[in-house]
Amino acid sequence: MIVPYSHLLILAVILFVMGAVCTIARRNLIMILIGVEIMLNAAGLAFIGASLYWKQLDGQAFVLFIMAVAASEVAVGLALIVYLQRRTGSVNADDYSAMKG
Amino acid sequence: MTLYGGIFYLLAILVLVSTILAITRRHAVNAIVYLIVSFFGTALLFYLLGAPFLAVLEVIIYAGAIMVLFLFIVMMTDLQPSERGKGLALGQWLPAIILGAISLLVMAALIVAVPTNQIGLRGGMAAPIAFGHFLFQQYWFPVEIASFLLLIALVGALYLGRRESKLEPHPSKENR
Helix, strand or coil: CCCHHHHHHHHHHHHHHHHHHHHHHCCCCHHHHHHHHHHHHHHHHHHHHHHHHHCCHHHHHHHHHHHHHHHHHHHHHHHHHHHHHHHHCEEEECCCCCEEE | CHHHHHHHHHHHHHHHHHHHHHHHCHHHHHHHHHHHHHHHHHHHHHHHHCCCHHHHHHHHHHHHHHHHHHHHHHHHCCCCCCCCCCCCCHHHHHHHHHHHHHHHHHHHHHHHCCCCHHEECCCCCCCCHHHHHHHHHCCCCHHHHHHHHHHHHHHHHHHHCCCCCCCCCCCCHHCC
């Protein structure tokens, strides 16, 4: 026995909330993407724990797909950041105020 | 507490501390380097929880590819001091931390309330070859979809990252 299953889930939840706080509170677009990465990673950790808990490999397969989604999301997101930086000269989310009405 | 339990808690502390440091750094480069430490810790956790193949993939994809991509972008976009003002603005952090604490409490209560969650995890190890056989027997179609998703992301990133063309109006628009 390694640890109770609940401890692993709570670790994953704490990591997920940290990523969410980073996404909400930061204004830098790169930091927002980093928060999303932390959240995806925490979800992967929970999946691996569940995979070990039920002795099924499906959880590990899902982590593989989470990694694929994270990689493609980061590629497109960073391309968008570069595009926005060329257009507006800023990577600060507060500076994109063209639709403030 | 067994040896594996001690390793788990040590790694958990490592991951949590490095993630806290990462999300509070002002400069993105420091945050990225702390996050690499966090991902290494997560990879060791994956190995401890019986997923050696995914531990290797975590190091290669997350700590290697994704974080290096972040570093490249930070170098490409000449960052001004992006978060204005000094330190961390309380007005941005306070609501986020309150909301995060509430959701953390609710989720932790839900997890603790289920009695079967208190069962200890028994160690196990999924051999990479068994995982590969399982993946391509049960999940071959999602694997294809994932590869297609990566291709689409590649095309999208290329399209977004191309140089701005000359500012000539497109000929088809003039003919209208």
